[in-house]
Amino acid sequence: MAAASIKRNYGQRFAFYNHAMHEKLMVEQKIINTMESSLERGDFAVYLQPKVEVDTGRLIGAEALVRWEHPEFGMIFPGDFVPVFERNGFIYHLDLFVWRKVCRMLREWKELGAEAVPISVNVSRIDLYHEDLLESLLDMVLENGLDPEELHLEITESAYVKDSVQLVSVIRRLKQAGFVIEMDDFGSGYSSLNTLSELPIDTLKLDLNFLRQAEHQPRRQKVMRLIIDLARELRLQVVAEGVETEAQAALLKALGCRYAQGYLFGRPMPEERFFREYLEKQGL
Ligand code: C2E
Ligand code: MG
Ligand code: MG
Ligand code: MG
Numbered sequence: 443m444a445a446a447s448i449k450r451n452y453g454q455r456f457a458f459y460n461h462a463m464h465e466k467l468m469v470e471q472k473i474i475n476t477m478e479s480s481l482e483r484g485d486f487a488v489y490l491q492p493k494v495e496v497d498t499g500r501l502i503g504a505e506a507l508v509r510w511e512h513p514e515f516g517m518i519f520p521g522d523f524v525p526v527f528e529r530n531g532f533i534y535h536l537d538l539f540v541w542r543k544v545c546r547m548l549r550e551w552k553e554l555g556a557e558a559v560p561i562s563v564n565v566s567r568i569d570l571y572h573e574d575l576l577e578s579l580l581d582m583v584l585e586n587g588l589d590p591e592e593l594h595l596e597i598t599e600s601a602y603v604k605d606s607v608q609l610v611s612v613i614r615r616l617k618q619a620g621f622v623i624e625m626d627d628f629g630s631g632y633s634s635l636n637t638l639s640e641l642p643i644d645t646l647k648l649d650l651n652f653l654r655q656a657e658h659q660p661r662r663q664k665v666m667r668l669i670i671d672l673a674r675e676l677r678l679q680v681v682a683e684g685v686e687t688e689a690q691a692a693l694l695k696a697l698g699c700r701y702a703q704g705y706l707f708g709r710p711m712p713e714e715r716f717f718r719e720y721l722e723k724q725g726l
Contacts, residue, residue, distance in 0.1 A: 472514070473523055477532050481539060485511050488543045489710035490561070492720055493681055493703045496694050501720050502701060503594065505562045506544050507710045508536065524566070533566045540564075542582050544593065547713055549586040556721040562594035562624055567601035570612050576619060590620030596647065597623065599631040610641060617642035624681075628652075629669070638676060646673050648699070650684025657693060667697045674698070 480486060486508055493503040510518040527533035544561045551558040569575055583590050595616060602609060602625075617623050624645035625633075629652040638646075648666070656662040673680045682694050685704030694702055708720075 469515075470526055473518075473526055474530060474532075476512070476514075477523075477527065477536075480510065480512065481536065485513065486536065486539060487511055488540050488547075488713065490547075490713055490716040491703060491710040492708040492716070493562070493701060494707045495700060496682075496685075496691055496702045497700070499707065501559055503559045503562060504716060504720075505596065505703060505710075506540055506564070508540050508564075509710075528566055528568050531568065533568050534572055537564070537566060537569050538578060541579065541593070545582045545586040545588060548588055548592055551717065551721060552587075556717070558592070558721065560592050560594050560622065562596050564626070565595045565597050567598065567609075570597070570601065570609055575612070576615055579616070579621065580619060591622055594622040594624050594645070596626040598626040599628050599633050599649075602631075602633045602637050602641065606637075613641055627683075635672070638672070638678070643678060645679040645681060647703075648680065648682045650682075650704075653682050653684060653690055653694070656697075657690060663693070663697065666699075670698050 487510075489507045489509050490504040491507060492501055493505060494500060495502055508520055508524075510523060512518050524533065527536055541563050544563055548558055548561060572578075579593070579595075580590070583593060597613065613623060622644045623642060624647055625638075625641070625643050626647045627649040628646045630649040646669075648669075652662075652666060656666045670680050679701060680699050681701040681703055682690075682699050683703055685691055685694065685702045685706045687706060690704075691702065691706060711719075
């Protein structure tokens, strides 16, 4: 009897997982089938989220975040497709599109006479293996009459783990060409503090879980303060990600973290709205 019931339960559970997995694979397959046509049709949009100085609320930059306005699924967030595109290699094509779009935005803002701020773009670990990465980035920047310094490259902490020799040299070349390098999601992965001195990094972006955990844990606050102090010694800017509450902003101030990004200051938004709300009133 026990065996029968175990078998029955197992069978149900198996059917359940099997169904969920099947769904997931179907969605993934659809994503893969539609990615190229979607890119051609212009279904991918580049949203911008402000980065500010915590003390004053002054705008210091923006991060470009991709959104997929999918004809069938509606708005899809990068968490659902970036990992898929990293596996099948499409991410580089999507990122080239995002970076090109960002360069055009920067040029347009200048043409409109706005006091533009640098925009940070996300660079996937996969992009770093493309031989023509540096050349493509430089072409876009020059074609739009920009300085490489206006484009900041966010490279996730976990990218530094594997094949560090090759990646370190790619990142050094990007830096030498004048791009500003930001280490994304710092504190989420396993990079050693050594990485900080080895790589030509300009900015540390503290992972949002770092702040969440520090909020109620004094020991973690001490670690966070130490990292912020170390970053200052190394002349790195520190930007805290995912700031949602006044209490979190107050903690950042107390710990000496100058810059932040998060829903408290502004959500990711379409370019037109970002321009109206953040640039037009400042620059014009
Ligand atoms: P990320 O680079 O660490 O970006 C920050 C993420 O935190 C964004 O999620 C942003 O919308 C979200 N966020 C900002 N403020 C808050 C807050 O106050 N609270 C919370 N809970 N979240 C906040 P998003 O846009 O869904 O992007 C997720 C990840 O996908 C990004 O993490 C980045 O790794 C990747 N990604 C986004 N756009 C691109 C892209 O154009 N290319 C590549 N390769 N990756 C991208
Ligand atoms: Mg980022
Ligand atoms: Mg991040
Ligand atoms: Mg993150």
